[in-house]
Structures are given as C-alpha cells and as structure tokens.
Amino acid sequence: MTPAPAFPEIAVVDLQVCDRCGLCLPLCPPAAIHLDLTDLVVDQTACTGCRKCIAPCPVGALTMVAA
C-alpha cells in the first residue's frame, strides 16, 4: 500500500518543452527542482505543490499534476 501523498498536486517538467534556462530553480521554496546534469527534474517527495514555479516558466514546461 502506498502512503497518501502529502500534497494533492505536484509540479512536473516536460523535458521536450523545457529550455533549461533555470529560471525556476531559485524560486522553489523547498528546492525541489534540480538540474540533474542538464535535465531539470522535480523531486516529487519534496515538492509542496506551491505553484511558485509555474507562471515564471517562459515556455510553459512546468505543469501541476495530481500527486
């Protein structure tokens, strides 16, 4: 049985769309977004679903999905 998610929604990055500009990185309060080498990834266990990264993304690569 998987534990209930801590937050109802989390952010995900579409790597086909992401420009790797890194604007979202410093905006994440729990620092859940990382550059895994050149790929941007969101640590799903750390994302609090605060949405602070969504609007600043210039290419709309970040979206919220159900946790």
Place this chain on the structure above:
Amino acid sequence: MTHDTDVLVIGAGPGGAVAAWEAKRAAPELDVVLLERDARVGTPVRCAEGVGDAGVREFADPDGAAWAARKITRVVFIAPDDTEVKVAERDVGWILDRTRFDAFLADRAVAVGAELRVSTEAAGMTCEPDGRWRVRLRAAGGETTCRARVVIGTDGVEAMVGRWAGLETRVPARDMESCAQYVVEGIDFDPDAIYLQFGAGIAPGGYAWLFPKSPGVANVGLGLVALKADARNARQYLDAWIARRYPGGAKTACTVGGVIVHTTIRQTYTDGVLVAGDAAHMINPLSGGGIVNAMKAGRLAGCVAAAAIRAGDTSASRLSAYHAEWMALLGDDHLKYYRLKRALEDLDDQFFNSLARTVNAIPSGKRTLGRIFAHALVRHPQLIPVAARFFI
C-alpha cells in the same frame, strides 16, 4: 515518405549554416540539407550578440554589413562596488543583429546549393544496418523521414542529436548558467563600449552585461549559476540590476536561456554523426561566448563530413579527425579557461574591488593584459594559485 541525403545538418544557427556551406563547397556533388525548427532562421534571438573582430572576419566582413549592428572598441569592467576599469582601445569586436546574421549565413549555404527546410524539427533518429541514420522529421504537413550518411548536430543547448547518437552531452548543474536579457531603450552609455559587471549580489557565478546596439539602445542581461542564487531567478536579478544602474530605461523583448559554461564533450563524433557548437559545449567557459566557436566547429565538421562521404567511410574512426582538429584549434584552450573559471570562483567581491583599483593605477595607455597580469600578481598574492591553476 523517405528522402535520402548525404549530409543532414540539424539546427540552422551559425554553426549549422557554416557546416552546410562548407560541406557543399568542399564537395558540390553531395546533397546537403539544413533543418531549422523555427519558421524563420535567426528568430527568436536568444543571445547577447557579441563577437570578437578577428573571429567573425574568418567568416565574413563586418564592415558596412547589414548584420553588424555596432562596432565595439572598448571594454569596461565594473567591479562589484561600481569601480569602472577600461581595458582596451582597439578593434575589440562587434555586436551582431543575429536575426540578419543567421539569415545571411543560411542564405550563403543555400546559394552554394544546400537545401534549407524551415519549420521542420528533428524528432528522433536511429541507425540503419548500412550505417545511415534514419531521422524522423516533424513539420506542419506531418511526419516524414530522412536518411543521411552523416548527421551534423548543431541543435544548441538541448543537444538532442548527440543524445540520440549515444554521446554524453549532459553537464553538471554548476556549469549551467541561467541567463536573462532585455533590449533596453533610452539609457545613457558609451555606445562604442561593452560593459561587464561582476559580483555575488549582482550575478553570482556569472556576470551582468550591457552590449550596445545603437546609441541609447542595448542588450542588457546577466547570467548566473542557479545553485548560487538566493531566492531570486536570473530575471529578478536582472530587474534589480537595471533598476539600480539604468533606472530610466524602457525594457523590451525579454529573452531567457541556459548557457553551458563547461568544456567540450569528451566525444563529439560517432558513426555517421558529428556535433558542433553549443550542442557540443564548445563555449568559452569564461566569457560564455559561443558564436564564433560554433562557426569554427561547423567549418571543421562540414569539411570532415564531406571528405568522409567522398572516401566512402563515415565511421567513427574516420570522423574522429574532426574532434582532434577542434581540440587543437580551441578545445584544449577551453580546458585551461575552465580551470581559470573554477579558480576565480574562490575569490570574493572584495578581491575584485581591490583588483579594479590596482588596474586603474596603471596609466590607461599602458593597460595591456600582460601588464595588468603582472601588477595583479604582485599586489594580490591570492591570484598566484589562480594563475598556477591556469597554466597546469
């Protein structure tokens, strides 16, 4: 529908356009196709548009050219405490109009017989038993495939061609700079100079720049290492910098992007594939500049690809000549610049403030790089380990 070509160049920036041009010039009997994802070559511009004078002249004459926005004859370094240091007074470089410059280079490739296809994106590729690459192409009309003897990947920071070909194109996060830039109008500056400011509070791990496009109008931007930033991103750091230094300016055309400040990837070739420019991390890791580097690499890639196809051997061992030529031309220098960059990261704002005052004590007519270096080493012994890391 499948289309066959000899050389397929993916990405029509400066590196790709020069690669297509050189391949066709070296072997006019070959079919050369140049792909561009966007509807027009040269747009959108995601670049500060600065090039060195000698570098650009290897490819085209900037004097009077429509694609040369501004000639630059001075460089002004600004210390974190706003102390300004002017260091050059000669033909330093040019600020390009990249929309026109990229189109000029692509037109030149077309003029010698290369085929340009815009609004066409490469979506993936696989190697066939006969050694050709089958590349899936996505355009408005749907998906097609193109088989190529040699694929040249000049697809920029995303570097998908290299990845599809199995090359290691990723870099550590600390070597990715996050950049933001506006075209700012109505501000006061010396239109013959570029301005560069360093500082942990201004652009941590990078620098802020002003590159003039015409009197009163400039590309104003900065790059920073996101890992070193506070809770603000590059655009917010830039807004703060502009508010402080150019409060009256009107900001237009914001662009953002990642710049890889690393060293050339370990292997830039494999069977039937070459990668060049930003896609192969051929960026000066100190300056973040990559336009001329991409063109130089594109030239090598185009010539090596053409010769390999003529010889009937597009194997990795044949194409490795490209890597060796690039490393001898600039790649090995970038390894040194990268060591210098890492060493400079250990120095703080106070050091740069006091270095600026040391350099300003040298009469401006005598401010050669060698003399600056000698003075700096004597007055600032903390530079000695930096210099040592540069040379070993």
